[in-house]
Amino acid sequence: MANEVDRTGLLKRLARSTALDEISRSLLDEPAERLSAWLRTTAGIVAMLLALQFVTGALLSFYYLPSTAGAHTTIAYIEKVASAGYWFRSLHHFGSQLLTLFLVLHLAQMFWRRAYARKPVAWIAAVLLLAFVTGNGATGYSLPWDARAFFSTRIAEGMANGLPMIGGAARRWLLGGTEISPLTLVRFYALHLLVIPFIILLTVIARLFIFREISAGEERRAWAKQQFARNAIAASVVFFSLALFATRFHAPLGPPATELLPGYLPRPGAQFLWLFQLLKYLPGRIATAAAATLLLVIFVALIALPFLNKSTSREFMGRPLRRIGQTIFAAMLALFFTLTALAYIADFSNTRVREQLARQRADEQAFLNQPFEPVRMAVTEEQNAGEQVQDTATSITGNSNAGNSNSQTPSVSSSSQPPAAYTKSCSSCHGSRGQGFFPYPKLLGVSAKPNRTIEDLIALMNNPEAYGLKPPMKSFAGKLSEAEEREIAEWVEGLKKPQGRQR
């Protein structure tokens, strides 16, 4: 059959002047037929999903704003207003879960036919991709800065903290401080959009261009062509299924992190459900540490696999060792899928959890159905048009500079100084002027909410639980005098919602 493979002029020229030919040969393993050949199309599916993540991610970044003030609004804009926005976000969200799944299947498939021994670079590249794709999934869940993001960031924080030896430092470096703050969001953004994708690209480039494992010879060209077609068909089946799925199902978007309701049940994406379920079984304090260590062990074991295989002489030790390896690998896969299934079953079998999750989904749907509310952003400085009479040249030419001195910045600073009792008892969480400090809610505009009259606010300080508030909001009964509480309540009631962006 080999002599039948003739190539047209253009392809010949392309093959001569580029490395495409070698790449295609380095990508392919020994020829196989039928089912086995189709099983190997996980490679093409992974390549397609990886490209899809890059494209959809780049598109979403055209609208996304990585700030605690803008993140949730911009995602809501993508979901509600931008045409095809929800589709791209859904593709990106569910695509990342599929990518993880197919990377695992790809590894399983390579493991099954012991490709890690023949092509260690391909194996290590796939393991690295799985690790980085998981990392990007973890950072990605923080970006919408919704309730889900808040808990996902918490878990990432705990995992970093649980790393052996470097835990405390890793946590602080990841968060950009000692607590989760607006700095954390920007760090996760940089990791998710720049650092990790760059490393993923480097891995792919190293796999394709630097390390060569050319196993396919000239006589396998015909098979290579068929295999390319099989990969393309498998990838397109997955793509179009996902594309149709994404037109029907939105990626979840929880309430903003600042409007967290008591009793909210966070649920991670499908690719992290096994970890979520595992954390339930481990005792509280060591749970995240144990999970972090487990992830590290799995990662090191997978990377080491090709070398272990080589270092043992196959005649004497090879067979039993391989059995053990196969058993461990199969057990690990079974564990992942079982834990994932258990997580779904646990949520479904507990009536209260099921109802709460259904309520959250209904809330998310209701939020999606509400019209989009833009954030007000001042392009030039807002000034009090009332009293100022500017009729001299100097005050006008330098209006951007002069404006600062004689105009009041709207919102926060326009209200009077907070009472001393507020500064002492409330400001550490709710901010020096009621602006809030993530995750503690802001008090600005609180009087516009139901049940927040001055009398209500005083009663709330004495018994927060009666108003549905949860710890860490504590009762100040007996700690503050009635006069102090009234002073605080009156000041808080007068706080207006911010108008426009603050500089």
Place this chain on the structure above:
Amino acid sequence: MAEASTEHDDKNRLKSRRDFLSFIPLALLAGMAATIAAAAFRFLRPTQIFEEAKWTDIGPLSQFTGDKPIMRSVSTERAAGWASMVEEHFVFVLPDKNYQVLSAACPHEGCNVVWRDEDKNFFCPCHDSLFAADGSRVSGPSRRGLDPLPSEQENGVLKVKYQSYVNNTNERVVRG
């Protein structure tokens, strides 16, 4: 002869079948790319940032006295994607010209002009365009005088409809 030609035909048929087979994966890849590209085109298409001009109060008529132009600011709000864009604009009220309102934006490149009391004229600090006290063009690169804005007096209050005009034209064309 006949035998040879059948062999040739068979070969041709085989070849065209192979070409067709190699066409399938390329068509599939193109199909995926086109699906994304079509949606991406809609997703990235620029939005129209325009809002009908609204009547805004700029103060009671009693504030505007004397023979000098008096500056006021007017803010407008327009939807720009996920942001609601709040912009501040400056206007001059001419009390002795029946409360005519002029936009402070220079019709040349849009800098804000200033009133020079000692020379009794408007001056643009960007490119030295000069306008008379009634807003008409005197000298400089601007191709027309300062733009008058629609204004009206209601119950002793001066109202203005702020609009932007296209820069650098002889005729006044409302932007949007």
